[in-house]
Structures are given as C-alpha cells and as structure tokens.
Amino acid sequence: xxxLSRWRYPASWTIxxxxxxxxxxxxxxxxxxxxxxxxxxLNRSLIAMFEWLHYFRHYWWSFIMPAIGAALSALxxxxxxxxxxxxxxxxxxxxxxxxxxxxxxxxxFSRLISSCLTIGSGGSAGPEAPVVxxxxxxxxxxxxxxxxxxxxxxxxxGCGAAGAISSIFxxxxxxxxxxxxxxxGEWKAVNIVPIAIASVxxxxxxxxxxxxxxxxxHRLFHINHLxxxxxxxxxxxxxxxxxxxxxxxxxxxxxxxxxxxxxWVRAAAGGCAVGIIGLFLPIVLGEGYHPxxxxxxxxxxxxxxxxxxxxxxxxxxxSLTLGWGGSGGIFAPCLVIGSLAGLTYHRGLVLLWPSVxxxxxxxxxxxxxxxxxxGMLQAPLTGIFLIIEITGGYEAILPLIxxxxxxxTLCHYIEPASFYLKELVEKGQLLRxxxxxxxxxxxxxxxxxxxxxxxxxxxMLLRDFINIVKKSHRNYFPVEDERTGHFLGIxxxxxxxxxxxxxxxxxxxxxxxxxxxxxxVIYLDDDLSxxxxxxxxxxxFSMPVISNKKFIGMISKATLLxxxxxxxMVQTDL
Amino acid sequence: MHTQLFxxxxxxxxxxxxxxxxxxxxxxxxxxxxxxLPEFTKFLMYFENDVVQIDLDDSYLTSPGTTLKHVxxxxxxxxxxxxxxxxxxxxxxxxxxxxxxxxxxxxxxxISDLSSKIGLGYIGPRVRRIVNSARFPVLITSPVxxxxxxxxxxxxxxxxxxxxxxxxxxISRASEMPLSVYxxxxxxxxxxxxxxxxxxxxEEEMDRYVTEWHMFERGxxxxxxxxxxxxxxxxxxxxxxxxxxxxxxxxKMEKIQSTITNNLLIAGPNYALTR
Numbered sequence: 001x002x003x004l005s006r007w008r009y010p011a012s013w014t015i016x017x018x019x020x021x022x023x024x025x026x027x028x029x030x031x032x033x034x035x036x037x038x039x040x041x042l043n044r045s046l047i048a049m050f051e052w053l054h055y056f057r058h059y060w061w062s063f064i065m066p067a068i069g070a071a072l073s074a075l076x077x078x079x080x081x082x083x084x085x086x087x088x089x090x091x092x093x094x095x096x097x098x099x100x101x102x103x104x105x106x107x108x109f110s111r112l113i114s115s116c117l118t119i120g121s122g123g124s125a126g127p128e129a130p131v132v133x134x135x136x137x138x139x140x141x142x143x144x145x146x147x148x149x150x151x152x153x154x155x156x157x158g159c160g161a162a163g164a165i166s167s168i169f170x171x172x173x174x175x176x177x178x179x180x181x182x183x184x185g186e187w188k189a190v191n192i193v194p195i196a197i198a199s200v201x202x203x204x205x206x207x208x209x210x211x212x213x214x215x216x217x218h219r220l221f222h223i224n225h226l227x228x229x230x231x232x233x234x235x236x237x238x239x240x241x242x243x244x245x246x247x248x249x250x251x252x253x254x255x256x257x258x259x260x261x262x263x264w265v266r267a268a269a270g271g272c273a274v275g276i277i278g279l280f281l282p283i284v285l286g287e288g289y290h291p292x293x294x295x296x297x298x299x300x301x302x303x304x305x306x307x308x309x310x311x312x313x314x315x316x317x318x319s320l321t322l323g324w325g326g327s328g329g330i331f332a333p334c335l336v337i338g339s340l341a342g343l344t345y346h347r348g349l350v351l352l353w354p355s356v357x358x359x360x361x362x363x364x365x366x367x368x369x370x371x372x373x374x375g376m377l378q379a380p381l382t383g384i385f386l387i388i389e390i391t392g393g394y395e396a397i398l399p400l401i402x403x404x405x406x407x408x409t410l411c412h413y414i415e416p417a418s419f420y421l422k423e424l425v426e427k428g429q430l431l432r433x434x435x436x437x438x439x440x441x442x443x444x445x446x447x448x449x450x451x452x453x454x455x456x457x458x459x460m461l462l463r464d465f466i467n468i469v470k471k472s473h474r475n476y477f478p479v480e481d482e483r484t485g486h487f488l489g490i491x492x493x494x495x496x497x498x499x500x501x502x503x504x505x506x507x508x509x510x511x512x513x514x515x516x517x518x519x520x521v522i523y524l525d526d527d528l529s530x531x532x533x534x535x536x537x538x539x540x541f542s543m544p545v546i547s548n549k550k551f552i553g554m555i556s557k558a559t560l561l562x563x564x565x566x567x568x569m570v571q572t573d574l
Numbered sequence: 575m576h577t578q579l580f581x582x583x584x585x586x587x588x589x590x591x592x593x594x595x596x597x598x599x600x601x602x603x604x605x606x607x608x609x610x611l612p613e614f615t616k617f618l619m620y621f622e623n624d625v626v627q628i629d630l631d632d633s634y635l636t637s638p639g640t641t642l643k644h645v646x647x648x649x650x651x652x653x654x655x656x657x658x659x660x661x662x663x664x665x666x667x668x669x670x671x672x673x674x675x676x677x678x679x680x681x682x683x684x685i686s687d688l689s690s691k692i693g694l695g696y697i698g699p700r701v702r703r704i705v706n707s708a709r710f711p712v713l714i715t716s717p718v719x720x721x722x723x724x725x726x727x728x729x730x731x732x733x734x735x736x737x738x739x740x741x742x743x744x745i746s747r748a749s750e751m752p753l754s755v756y757x758x759x760x761x762x763x764x765x766x767x768x769x770x771x772x773x774x775x776x777e778e779e780m781d782r783y784v785t786e787w788h789m790f791e792r793g794x795x796x797x798x799x800x801x802x803x804x805x806x807x808x809x810x811x812x813x814x815x816x817x818x819x820x821x822x823x824x825x826k827m828e829k830i831q832s833t834i835t836n837n838l839l840i841a842g843p844n845y846a847l848t849r
Binding site for chain 1: 615616618624625659663665667669675
C-alpha cells in the first residue's frame with residue numbers, strides 16, 4: 001500500500017530529489033498536453049456547432065439563437081456546476097495571487113461547455129479566456145494530485161494557461177508570454193522553463209490534431225516611414241477603443257446586475273439583443289475570425305461608414321453578451337474590433353490623403369488588433385507576439401511595437417488597471433508576489449501574537465503592580481475584569497511613570513484609575529495592512545489583540561516587520 | 575488557549591438543533607463561537623492543498639429576515655456570545671471565500687444536500703472533503719440536540735487514531751468530562767496497543783484522563799459499539815488509510831457514523847495537533 005501511495009508524492013522520488021525543477025518540467029509536459037487537448041476540444045466543438053446551426057441562420061427568427069445559447073450557458077453555470085458567469089481570467093489571477101493557484105476541478109470543464117453554448121449560438125465572445133481558465137484549473141488539479149507546494153502549483157497553473165493559449169492560437173511564444181505577463185506577473189527562470197515546455201506541448205497537440213495552420217495568413221506588406229508615423233494615430237485610436245470597450249463591458253455588467261430577473265433571463269435578453277444586431281451586421285456574431293481573415297486579406301468591401309458602425313456594433317454586442325450573463329472571453333472580440341478599428345483608420349487616411357501610397361489595409365487591421373489586445377490587457381508583449389505568431393510574419397514588427405507600447409501606455413494612463421485586473425485592484429485583491437499587499441496577506445494576526453504579556457486585574461494596587469513590573473520585560477500590561485475576564489484597558493509604563501516614582505501613591509492607587517481605556521484594538525481576523533495603518537495613524541508600536549472581549553496577546557510593529565522581512569525573502573528568493 | 579468553532583447557520587428547525595449543539599460544545603470546551611449567516615447558496619473554503627466549494631441547499635437562506643433574530647434568541651438562551659463572520663474576499667461576486675483558520679467546525683451530516691438526508695449512514699460529499707482537507711476537527715452533530723456527558727475515543731492504533739486520542743485528551747482537559755477509550759482488537763494483542771501508547775509517550779495522559787479502556791477481543795465491531803454510552807461525544811480519526819485500502823476494507827469512521835447517533839468529533843488526516 002505504501003508503495004502504491006508513493007506515486008502521489010513524486011517530489012520524494014530519487015530522480016526528483018536531485019533537482020525538483022525536473023519534476024516541474026515533467027508535470028508541465030502533462031499539463032500542457034491536457035490543456036492543449038481542452039483547447040482543441042473547444043475549437044472542434046465550436047466548429048461543429050457553427051456548422052450545425054449555419055442552416056438556421058437564414059431564417060428571420062435566427063436572432064433568437066444567441067438568446068437560447070446564452071440562456072443555456074447561464075443555466076448550466078448557475079444551476080449545474082454552480083459557478084458564476086464571465087470569462088474566468090480574473091478568477092485564475094485571484095487564485096494565483098491569494099491561494100497559491102488552488103482552483104476547483106469543475107472549472108476545468110465548466111467554461112468550455114458554457115462558452116461553447118454562448119459562442120456557438122452566435123454570442124459575441126471568444127473561446128480563449130475559457131480555455132485559459134480550463135487549462136489553469138487542469139494545472140491546479142494535477143498539481144494538487146501530486147501534492148505540489150504553493151509555489152510549484154502556481155507555476156503549473158501558469159503552464160495550464162500557457163498550454164491553452166498556445167494550442168488555441170497555434171502560438172507558443174504568445175502563450176508563454178501571456179501566462180507570465182498576465183497570469184503570474186513575475187518573470188523568473190523557475191517559471192519560464194516549465195511554462196515554455198507546456199507551451200510547446202500545447203502547440204504540438206494542436207498541430208497534430210488540427211494541422212500547422214496560420215490563423216490569419218496575409219500577403220507581404222511593404223511598410224514605409226510614413227506608415228510607421230501613421231501608426232501613432234492608430235495607437236491612440238486603439239487605446240480609445242480599448243477604454244470604450246472596457247467601460248462598456250463594466251457598465252453593462254452593472255446594469256444587468258440591477259435587473260430583477262434570474263441570470264438566465266438576463267443572458268437571454270442580452271443574447272436576443274445581439275441576435276437583432278446580427279440580423280443587420282452579421283460581423284458581430286460569434287468569435288468573428290472569418291471577417292478578420294477577410295479584412296487582413298484586404299478583401300473587406302464595405303465602406304468607411306459601415307466599418308465604423310461595425311466597430312461600435314461589435315463593442316455593443318460583446319458588452320451585451322458578456323455583461324448580461326453569457327460566457328466567453330474578450331480575446332477574439334478584441335481581435336475583431338481591433339481589425340475593424342485599423343481598417344477604419346486606414347480608410348480615414350485614404351480619404352484624407354488619397355495621393356499617399358499607404359501600406360495595404362490588412363496591415364493596419366493587424367496593427368489595430370495588436371493595439372486592442374495590448375490596450376485591454378495592458379500587456380504589450382502578449383499583443384506583439386500574438387499578432388506576429390497568428391499572422392506568421394515579422395515584417396510589421398516595428399509598427400507593431402509602436403502601436404502596442406503606445407496603446408498600453410495610454411490605456412494605463414486612463415485606466416490604471418487592465419480589464420482583467422481592474423476589479424481585483426479595486427477590491428485590493430491583486431496580490432502579486434513580492435508586493436507589500438501580498439507579503440502582508442501571507443501573514444496573519446494569529447501567527448504574530450506575542451503571548452508573554454502579564455495580565456493584571458483592575459483592582460490591583462499600584463504596589464502589587466510594581467512587583468509585577470520588576471519581573472516583566474515588557475512595557476505594556478493588559479488589564480482585565482476580575483469577574484468576567486473581559487479586556488478593560490492597558491497600562492503603558494511611559495504613561496504612569498510619575499506614579500511609579502511616587503511611593504505615597506503605591507497604596508492609594510488601583511490600576512483601573514490609571515489604565516488607558518481608550519485603546520485601539522485588533523481582532524483576530526483583521527488584515528495586517530489594516531493593523532499597520534492603525535499603528536501608523538495613531539503612532540503606536542504595540543496593540544492588544546482581542547477575541548470575544550478577552551485579551552489574547554499583543555502585536556508589535558517590530559515582530560510584524562521582522563516576519564514581513566522573512567516572508568519577503570521567501571517570496572523573492574529562489 | 576484561545577479556540578474558535580466555526581458554524582454555518584441554517585434557518586430551519588434542523589439548523590436550530592445544530593446551533594444548539596455548537597453552543598453546547600463551545601460552552602463545554604471554552605471555545606468562541608463564530609457564526610456565518612450565508613447570503614449566497616455557495617462559498618469556497620481554501621485549505622492547504624484543496625479548495626472545496628460548499629453548495630448549500632436553499633434551506634440555508636430560508637426567510638433571511640428572521641435569521642439573525644433566531645440566532646440571537648438561541649445565543650441568549652445559551653448565555654453565550656458569538657462573532658458573526660463577514661466574508662472579506664470573494665473569488666467571484668457571488669462566491670465568498672470563508673477562512674479555514676479555525677480550531678473546530680460544526681457540520682450536520684450533510685450541508686449541501688436536502689435536509690431529508692440527515693439520517694444515519696449518510697455523510698455528504700462536501701462534509702467528507704472538509705474532513706479530508708481540514709486542519710481542524712469537524713463536529714458532526716446528531717440530528718436532534720443532545721447534551722454529551724462523557725467522551726469516547728475510538729482507538730485502533732493508527733497514526734490518525736493517535737491524533738484522535740490526543741484530541742480526546744484535549745477535549746477532556748477543557749471540558750473536565752470523563753474519557754473512555756474503545757478498541758476493537760484486530761489480530762493484535764492488548765500489549766501491542768499498550769506498546770503504541772508507550773511509544774507515543776502517552777502513558778501519563780492515559781493515566782490522567784482515561785477512566786476506562788474497553789478492549790473488544792470478541793464480537794463484531796458493529797455489535798460492540800452498543801457499549802458506547804448514548805450521551806458520549808465520540809472522537810475518532812478518519813480517512814487515515816489509503817484510498818485503495820478504504821475501497822477494499824471500508825472506512826472505520828463510516829461504519830461508526832452509520833451505526834451510532836452520538837455527536838461525532840472527527841479528526842481528518844490533516845488535523846494539526848499544534849493548534
């Protein structure tokens with residue numbers, strides 16, 4: 001039996017005891033393969049669903065299909081797997097930053113099914129974020145199965161996300177960069193190697209099962225200096241569109257939350273609205289990769305007005321789908337909106353300066369995609385590498401860098417946190433390793449308790465107290481009620497110095513007369529950031545900890561900072 | 575030592591019985607009571623190497639307007655103060671995270687299924703996972719409030735059983751109630767069990783706390799359980815053996831819980847004795 005149970009603790013195997021990075025590499029390979037398979041499964045399911053429903057899209061009532069898909073998706077998430085709607089990436093980041101990447105098993109398949117229902121029926125969303133969540137949950141559960149520690153589990157969660165993105169886009173570098181830049185938020189060799197392995201595994205699975213396809217192949221672009229200068233304008237437009245999309249998504253979410261209907265009714269209403277928009281502008285339906293291909297090939301024939309309208313229609317459709325309870329991600333909508341924004345910009349340039357020989361409009365569409373991804377995610381490297389890999393060419397690298405960097409900078413100036421992180425930052429729940437908030441969150445009041453204080457009673461004479469002071473090495477003495485044991489106040493030696501050197505007072509004063517009753521106290525479940533804030537505000541160096549009205553110990557700034565330093569070393573020293 | 579018991583309140587007659595059990599337990603062992611009044615039908619508990627989503631049945635949210643009143647009435651009746659837990663962190667907007675930094679947790683036999691499944695022989699899957707993952711012992715209460723007057727520890731000699739025995743000492747020390755130990759001898763001699771106690775340096779505690787050590791040499795385990803007083807708090811370890819062994823030979827804890835109606839205090843494989 002003991003031999004059989006050893007497989008759950010591979011860290012104890014001789015081969016991995018030599019170097020535990022080998023273990024991470026092995027598990028990364030498994031996780032990358034599994035998450036790659038999950039991505040292929042979703043991709044294939046979406047294709048099958050599109051083909052199956054394609055026949056019905058010609059009917060006048062087809063606008064109801066996204067409503068049915070979104071409603072089923074919401075019902076599945078709410079009633080069957082009991083999860084919330086949304087794309088799930090913030091949930092992955094939250095779990096990585098607060099709970100060492102612990103994720104529920106059900107998350108490894110729930111978003112795959114729900115996003116398939118939403119997107120396959122015509123909802124405006126992408127499959128990438130759901131596969132990220134699925135891959136991350138697969139990683140987390142495999143790490144759990146092998147009893148890996150927090151640090152290793154976080155890396156494996158990153159591997160799952162990387163494998164998923166690599167597989168769905170056939171883009172290993174983008175998967176790797178996305179995982180490190182967005183999910184983990186720290187560039188460390190210990191993370192990079194397993195994540196690279198998982199990316200390769202995910203990509204290879206996709207290539208074996210679906211072929212080595214470039215998602216958006218294009219003809220050669222001849223980019224001149226004027227095009228590069230014009231990119232700055234596109235970056236500004238991309239940033240503006242990113243901010244608009246972020247705000248629309250959030251406002252739709254707020255509005256839908258106020259609607260007094262069950263989540264599936266709300267999702268159906270959002271889906272129905274998307275379906276109606278889709279009757280007039282079919283480009284807004286589904287993930288939208290087909291129109292993106294057409295745009296990049298330079299074969300999109302609609303004029304400036306329709307293209308501009310399509311940008312806003314897609315933003316509205318995405319906000320209605322995701323904000324009202326549908327399931328899916330924002331990657332694909334970003335690519336569609338970005339390509340439309342790039343196309344609009346190109347058409348605008350041609351209208352203003354018809355005599356200038358601009359590069360093909362497909363190039364600007366591609367740059368717009370990078371601008372939107374970088375702006376929404378505030379992750380310029382992800383934007384750059386993703387576009388390079390999914391378009392299969394480096395000739396646009398210089399304008400790509402310019403658009404991505406300028407768009408990220410502008411978006412960061414207007415919205416300091418990316419779309420994925422905004423809610424977490426607002427709630428104070430984004431705890432990146434090595435940051436002040438993360439270090440403090442990993443410490444608790446309980447573990448910093450100093451229990452060597454001598455508790456004194458309220459009716460004790462000063463003379464008796466002085467005898468206690470002689471034995472103690474502390475300056476603080478908590479006072480409690482003799483009868484109930486409740487905490488009443490505290491005596492700080494500095495405050496009663498005049499009494500200590502006045503012998504006639506020794507038998508005349510009892511402690512309840514000289515104790516400080518107006519004391520700031522800490523409770524066991526208080527956050528240490530709050531404790532530090534209280535200490536700083538009141539210029540305190542020690543505070544009593546109370547539970548159930550009883551004194552249970554002291555917390556001092558010195559102990560706190562000492563433990564803070566130790567924790568910081570653990571988090572940053574590898 | 576400051577100890578805390580975590581209780582999730584269900585606003586139903588069954589929930590009332592469970593809270594009465596928690597109040598009684600806290601008063602006996604001198605623990606503080608932490609009560610969570612759920613606002614959503616689900617929450618997450620993050621343990622060291624697992625995350626458990628607790629899907630409460632709708633009865634937990636029955637007439638939310640009366641919940642606080644009912645809890646306060648029971649607390650006043652039991653003359654005990656409690657702290658109400660407000661979740662600070664949320665994994666999703668309707669999915670709060672509940673701290674697992676407690677010393678005990680009170681569960682009915684099932685917290686995520688219909689109240690009809692409260693009979694013997696059924697422990698809900700969530701309760702099993704909590705027992706498996708938690709660093710604290712779980713108090714699984716009898717369906718109707720029942721005061722316990724003594725402590726009965728089931729000791730089979732395993733590492734988990736030793737943990738349970740130490741937990742029994744701890745409860746006996748705090749509550750000042752008599753403690754009895756029950757052992758079903760399975761192809762082992764009395765001396766071998768005594769040897770285990772000796773090797774663990776528990777002889778002194780055995781002498782101090784244990785009033786009687788019942789060793790069943792004959793008879794089936796299920797029959798011998800009848801000797802356990804009906805008003806004893808039964809303390810036992812659980813899930814200490816491997817999954818394979820449990821599948822082939824069954825879990826002792828499962829046998830006990832499906833046979834007796836007593837309150838059970840279960841120490842899972844991750845129960846940390848340092849607490």
